[in-house]
Amino acid sequence: MNQRPFLLGTVLLGLLLPSCFISRVRVNEAIDPVAYGRLEVGKSTQDDVLQELGAPADIVQLGFRSAWRYDHTHSKNATSFFVVLALQNVDTVQDRVWAFFDEEGLLTHIGATFDADKAEYQFPFSD
């Protein structure tokens, strides 16, 4: 019996199987779109925003006004090693909310981006 193809297949499998990994990194808690939807410009206050979204990741002073940042980062890393060749793709996306307040602490503007679920495992040559 010719065992050469079997041996070759086993060696190739042994080389390929332990040489790939995927990993995922999340930074900060996900932002709840429902909680975000409960905030109303001109009505909600800083206390309301704190109650709905929790503590902000950053606070920026804009004269007498202020803006708060919330973000949730999601990265997916797919890496394959073929002996000495490494193919790596890292896709990082974010959920972000910026809430702008006037000098009285009333919400004047708010903007959100919910993309964190769009991170993908891909090869570097994928579209």
Add this chain to the structure above:
Amino acid sequence: MLSQPAKGLAVAICLACSSCVRVQWNRAMFCRGIDSNELTVLRAGESQLNDCLELFGSPLYVWQAGADQYAVAYGWDMDKGWGINVSIPVTQEFSASFDYDDLDRRLYGIVMTFDANDQLQYQRQGFLSEIAEGYLRRPSSFPGSGDEVGSEESSNQGAEEQSH
């Protein structure tokens, strides 16, 4: 043509070096870009912050830009490149924190400046390291919170390209 022993030696070298020598093909993407056609929708002296937030979503950065002005920035990045990496791991340490400082150096994006009445004054497009100086001068809120992935002696040679 290589002789049989030479082939065996080449394969053995490849296998032996695979843990410290790598030819790499990398791609790193950060967020999704904004179509430059969409930028023409906003007009200086007319558009408001609300228009900007509705059109592009939440910005990446916001900062005070002068006495009565503030700026917002959107940024994204797609780095592609190949290289040769030689590394000798000494220890392993990993921090899951997100390093904005490192990101700032390579992000492409848009900066929009608004006046005290939230009216758009002007917008600029380019690398944030060049057009968002005001933000980059701002001291970090959390000193020393950057990534500490080091502890690896490495050299990396190759070509990189950026597309936006």
